[in-house]
Amino acid sequence: MEVKAKQLDSVNATASVKIPSGIIKNEVENLAKKASKSVKMDGFRPGKVPVSAVLKRYERELTQDAEQNLFKSAVNSALQELKKESKELVGEPYFEKFDRKDGEIIAELILSFKPEIKLEGYEKLIPEYQTPKVSKKEIDEKKDELLKRFATPEAIKTKRALKEGDFAKFDFEGFVDDKAFEGGKAENYVLEIGSKQFIPGFEDGMIGMKIGEEKDIKVTFPKEYGAAH
Helix, strand or coil: CEEEEEECCCCEEEEEEEECHHHHHHHHHHHHHHHHCCCCCCCCCCCCCCHHHHHHHHHHHHHHHHHHHHHHHHHHHHHHHHCCCHHHECCCCEEEEEEEECCEEEEEEEEEECCCCCCCCHHHHCCCCCCCCCCHHHHHHHHHHHHHHHCCCCCCCCCCCCCCCCEEEEEEEEEECCEEEEEEEEEEEEEECCCCCCCCCHHHHHCCCCCCCCCCCCCCCCCCCHHHC
């Protein structure tokens, strides 16, 4: 088998391949010998099937496999000649030309490779990194915030008034011009007093309330507050 490789440009190359009929025949016979040890055929014991019988029944399939093996070998030879590795290939090599005459195959394959990219000057684009400085006060504040966020609330044992920092569970219903509005009602709602999650003035109005107490709290909706519309 003859293989001649030629680099066309930085990412493409050709491989001219010539496979004589004798080499194809030998490869077919080798595959038939291997198959005869495992193939099952009526009239023969396992492992005792004659090579001639295998060739007669599976000649077409064996020839296809043989040619495929030989072209794989041809590609490997081309890669060696080009000083390339198979991992550099992009996709599978494909036929630019394929002729068969008197059992001999003459073909030309196109091989494509990954482009080689040289990175230069990128070091200048990377800004200088400065380790951030964090004070002990900032660390303590963050720790307190995390502890507070993941802490398990405990019920207040004494019947004292609600104060800032407490969590309250309550029912509420909002009205605008004495009319209930959509989204302004909830039950068993949990709110941290002082978190400023509600309309300004609402949480301040709850401070001082006791368990079971009901209260009307008047607030002014901000202009951008959607529920007011």
